[in-house]
Amino acid sequence: MRYIRSLAHFIGRLVRIHRIFVAQEIKRMVEYKADFFIGMIGFLMVQCSNLLMLWIIFNSIPTLMGWSLPEVVFIYGFSLIPKGLDHLLYDNLWMVGSTIVSKGEFDKYLTRPINTLAHVLFEKLQVDAIGELVMGIALICSVLPQISVEWSFGKILLGLVSMFFSTYIFTGVKTLTASVSFWRKRSSNIITLGYKFANFTKYPATIYNEFIKNLITYIIPFAFTSYYPSVYILTGDNPLFNVGVTVLVSVLVMGSGVIVWHLGLRAYESAGS
Amino acid sequence: MKRRFRIYYPFVNAGMQQVTTYRVDWIFYLLGNVVHSLVSFFIWQAVFLSGSEETLNGFTMPQMIVYFFLIFISDTMITSDASMMIAEEVRDGSIAMRMLRPVGYNATFLFFELGGKLLTQIVLIVPVVIGVEISRFVLSGVVQFSVLNLLLFFVSTILAYLINLFFSICFGFLAFVIKHIWGTNIMKNCIVSFCSGAMVPLSFMPDALKTVFMLLPFASLNYTPVMIYMGVYQGADLLFYFGLQIFWALFFWALSKLLAMVSAKHLTVQGG
Structure with a gap:
């Protein structure tokens, strides 16, 4: 009981701190409106170019390995939402791998009375990500009339649950790869590599060979950020695997991220100047 | 010439040293690009497996494989960090130091990146070309490899890199106006990436768009080198597209010189 109460206290405190950080970030954002606008348009454009590619592809074929254009767009749109949420809230991990550790700025976090990982995660709000989120929601909404899905309250709920948990698959993979910088000073390219595997999940996993399919299911489990939850929503098949395992994988990945981060802290030596 | 070599050799060396010091970073960067090209490979394979036709817009399946893996080489080759380096230096003021040095402003970027590029090319070209040619041989049963085309491809990607470098330098000067x-x-x-054919071969695009992208510097960056490797451009075409590449490289070189001069006049650095 005491542990539960102290855990609740810990989480409550983190939520309060997060709110304070976000308020600070919003002040910064209002100050530099034009810059944030440009970043947002940048990310919108990246998505538009991918969609143009899909459109050009579907001009020459009716279906992609049995998937229709609206279905492919649905999976694509779904993938943008957890990716966008992670990008919006926890983008600061990139900075850990690229400059914070290698320039000796990490010492700052060690002197604060907040958990270092929480501090790093909460510190920045990356508003560029709104471009991805808007696009994801718009894509899903735009194909809704063209896909035949039996909607129910439970299905919508499970869809939202898997969106929430798959966000932490992204954050977990980023935390794991960013932690490498505690040993190696820089890890931005390792983060990039880990993150690039997410590219595989923009499209239906059936277009890949068995090796890639197993890789993105069991090793770097990005297939759970979009493909498996989308399959459940589109077909209603196997919620236990498609949604249940998504939740499980998310907890596992984020949990090991937290553990490796704290192992890394022990190995950390300042690169200070 | 000898003097120039002595001035710029340390930059080439520093570029190589950066790659060898942060080896792991570099290898992961290359692997990241491999992942990227695998995604393209699988999606286009799926396109051919889903369609009933043998050729799509002039591409057969083996040609498509060659196309996307060669795009991977050219795309890695032409990448330039110059714009971000300039932006960072404008932000923290160290651009003043670079401008004070008795070396060409653009040239320092060129020679610094050259070191890393050389290593990258040596590591990439051989395995990718061998892999691509073996798969093409297995799929089509004919050896279509041409040493001449490979050499021309190499020259063409160097031109493409120069275009992109000078374009990135011009772009980096935007940091004087735009903060983000x-x-x-x-x-x-x-x-x-889209207009140079790195995502979709330009021949898949509507004719009007294709013509525009071919004449603008975009096609010169990725599409032209790969078409040269595939032996699509011959004779007069080949000369024309090489000429176009040289024209755009010179154009952006001149523009970057001009912008460096203009911005040096407007540069105010705070603190130091």
């Missing part, structure tokens, strides 16, 4: 160069850089990369 990062977001603008994403836009730039996105436009370049």
Whole structure:
């Protein structure tokens, strides 16, 4: 009981701190409106170019390995939402791998009375990500009339649950790869590599060979950020695997991220100047 | 010439040393690009497996494999960090130091990146070309490899890199006007990647668009080198597209010189 109460206290405190950080970030954002606008348009454009590619592809074929254009767009749109949420809230991990550790700025976090990982995660709000989120929601909404899905309250709920948990698959993979910088000073390219595997999940996993399919299911489990939850929503098949395992994988990945981060802290030596 | 070599050799060396010091980073960067090209490979394979026709817009399946893996080489080759380096230096003021040095402003970027590029090319070209040619032989049963085309491809990617480098330098000077160069850089990369044929071969695009992209510097960055490797351009065409590449490289070189001069006049650095 005491542990539960102290855990609740810990989480409550983190939520309060997060709110304070976000308020600070919003002040910064209002100050530099034009810059944030440009970043947002940048990310919108990246998505538009991918969609143009899909459109050009579907001009020459009716279906992609049995998937229709609206279905492919649905999976694509779904993938943008957890990716966008992670990008919006926890983008600061990139900075850990690229400059914070290698320039000796990490010492700052060690002197604060907040958990270092929480501090790093909460510190920045990356508003560029709104471009991805808007696009994801718009894509899903735009194909809704063209896909035949039996909607129910439970299905919508499970869809939202898997969106929430798959966000932490992204954050977990980023935390794991960013932690490498505690040993190696820089890890931005390792983060990039880990993150690039997410590219595989923009499209239906059936277009890949068995090796890639197993890789993105069991090793770097990005297939759970979009493909498996989308399959459940589109077909209603196997919620236990498609949604249940998504939740499980998310907890596992984020949990090991937290553990490796704290192992890394022990190995950390300042690169200070 | 000898004097120049002595001045710029340390930059080439520093570029190579950066790659060898942060080896692991570099290997992961290359692997990241491999992942990227595998995604393209699988999606286009799925396109051919889903369609009933043998050729799509002039491409057969083996040609498509050659196309996307060669795009991977050219795309890795032409990448330049110059715009972000300039933006960072404008932000923290160290651009003043670079401008004070008795070396060419553009040239320092060129020679610094050259070191890393050389290593990258040596590591990439051999395995990718061997892999691509073996798969093409297995799929089509004919050896289509041409040493001449490979050499021309190499020359063409160097020209493409120069175009992109000078273009990136011009772009980096935007940091004097726009503070959020990062977001603008994403836009730039996105436009370049789409219009240069790195995502979809230009022959899949509507004719009007294709013509525009071919004449603008975009096609010169990725599409032209790969078409040269595939032996699509011969004779007069080949000369024309090489000429176009040289024209755009000179154009952006001159523009970057001009912008460096103009911005040096307007440069105010705070603190130091």
